[in-house]
Amino acid sequence: MLEVGIHMHDSTGDLFYRDTWVEVDLDAIEANVRQLKKLLPSNVQVMAVVKANGYGHGAVQVAEAAMEAGADMLGVALLDEALALRKAGIVAPILVLGYVRPENADLAAENNIAVTVFQREWLEKAAAATKSQQKITCHIKIDTGMGRLGIRTAEEGKALVNLLKKYPFFEVQGIFTHFATADELNTSYQENQQKLFAAAVAEIERLLEKEIPVKHCSNSAAALRFSDQYYNLIRFGISMYGLSPSREIKPLLPFPLQEAFSLHSKITRVKQMPEGAGISYGATYKTSEEEWIGTIPIGYADGWIRANSGGEVLVKGKKATIVGRICMDQLMITLPEKVDVGTVVTLIGKQGSVRISMDDVAARLNTINYEIPCTITARVPRVYRKNGKVIDCENNVFPS
Numbered sequence: 001m002l003e004v005g006i007h008m009h010d011s012t013g014d015l016f017y018r019d020t021w022v023e024v025d026l027d028a029i030e031a032n033v034r035q036l037k038k039l040l041p042s043n044v045q046v047m048a049v050v051k052a053n054g055y056g057h058g059a060v061q062v063a064e065a066a067m068e069a070g071a072d073m074l075g076v077a078l079l080d081e082a083l084a085l086r087k088a089g090i091v092a093p094i095l096v097l098g099y100v101r102p103e104n105a106d107l108a109a110e111n112n113i114a115v116t117v118f119q120r121e122w123l124e125k126a127a128a129a130t131k132s133q134q135k136i137t138c139h140i141k142i143d144t145g146m147g148r149l150g151i152r153t154a155e156e157g158k159a160l161v162n163l164l165k166k167y168p169f170f171e172v173q174g175i176f177t178h179f180a181t182a183d184e185l186n187t188s189y190q191e192n193q194q195k196l197f198a199a200a201v202a203e204i205e206r207l208l209e210k211e212i213p214v215k216h217c218s219n220s221a222a223a224l225r226f227s228d229q230y231y232n233l234i235r236f237g238i239s240m241y242g243l244s245p246s247r248e249i250k251p252l253l254p255f256p257l258q259e260a261f262s263l264h265s266k267i268t269r270v271k272q273m274p275e276g277a278g279i280s281y282g283a284t285y286k287t288s289e290e291e292w293i294g295t296i297p298i299g300y301a302d303g304w305i306r307a308n309s310g311g312e313v314l315v316k317g318k319k320a321t322i323v324g325r326i327c328m329d330q331l332m333i334t335l336p337e338k339v340d341v342g343t344v345v346t347l348i349g350k351q352g353s354v355r356i357s358m359d360d361v362a363a364r365l366n367t368i369n370y371e372i373p374c375t376i377t378a379r380v381p382r383v384y385r386k387n388g389k390v391i392d393c394e395n396n397v398f399p400s
């Protein structure tokens with residue numbers, strides 16, 4: 001028996017009406033978190049990073065699965081993302097890893113959301129804006145080589161600590177940094193960042209005259225490679241979704257990751273074209289002989305960008321090539337033989353023993369795997385599977 005995607009009409013036929021969907025395997029997310037937890041000493045906590053709608057998988061569903069599998073807190077990039085999780089009823093601790101407007105520090109605090117701080121000006125503005133002087137939980141960000149956000153010098157650190165002491169309603173819960181090269185084979189830059197972070201932690205704690213409870217620097221790549229850098233929290237992003245942080249370190253991963261995201265569609269038209277027939281805009285593809293051409297209802301407005309033209313998809317467990325330009329909502333493939341309308345097409349994922357992985361698609365597009373699920377747009381419904389069963393669906397075009 002061929003295993004061709006899900007039989008969506010059995011249980012989700014009234015949740016969306018187009019025949020293109022993403023399937024998110026929550027069991028895979030849970031398995032990846034559980035495997036990581038086995039690797040970590042019991043005093044090291046796990047932050048599940050669910051920014052950018054859970055790397056395109058769905059933040060709420062992924063957050064729930066990760067917490068169930070033993071994650072301790074959640075990380076997002078934006079205050080809006082954190083608030084959306086709260087609105088969905090998620091009570092787990094959340095840290096906004098990116099910039100929050102100082103005038104919104106109160107709003108974060110009211111919703112029990114921790115914020116990232118790294119500038120004295122920010123603290124002054126947040127202190128001036130706070131109405132209630134309620135406890136504002138924060139993590140101090142140190143820039144040890146990413147060049148993005150964070151304290152870079154001892155003077156900046158000192159100025160920040162002075163203000164933290166002046167305004168005791170800022171509660172320093174954590175201190176962290178972010179690695180720029182943890183996914184590369186050469187570890188020298190990363191080792192230097194590590195040393196700078198250790199020195200910064202010591203200095204800030206000395207100035208604060210107390211220990212900071214939570215210290216963290218490892219993303220997926222560092223967590224899976226460097227056991228001496230856990231501190232007491234690691235930030236698990238890409239590999240929670242079953243993807244390797246880079247191609248180079250794939251052979252070094254301590255356990256097999258399970259890819260959670262797959263993308264499917266169904267053929268809407270099958271036609272035998274004569275030799276020399278033009279396909280799609282510009283008629284850039286001409287059939288070289290009689291060819292079976294299938295039309296698939298996915299296009300660049302779904303994030304299946306035009307650069308995928310010439311790439312492969314799976315039909316009945318075999319590879320078929322995308323021909324001609326990809327349209328906004330549709331594309332064409334050339335088929336080895338006639339198949340029925342309604343046949344499942346897998347663009348990312350497995351049919352039988354054949355797989356097109358996220359890494360295959362990333363390689364085709366000359367980019368990193370992170371970018372692929374993030375760019376599959378909200379127009380494509382996300383179907384959630386757990387224990388083999390469809391348990392939920394997110395349809396942003398026509399919400400039920």
Ligand SMILES: *Cc1c(COP(=O)(O)O)cnc(C)c1O
Nearest residue numbers: 049097178219220235236237238
């Ligand atoms: C996105 C992000 C992570 C997660 O990184 P992965 O490589 O996906 O594990 C960790 N920390 C910060 C600050 C981030 O922005």
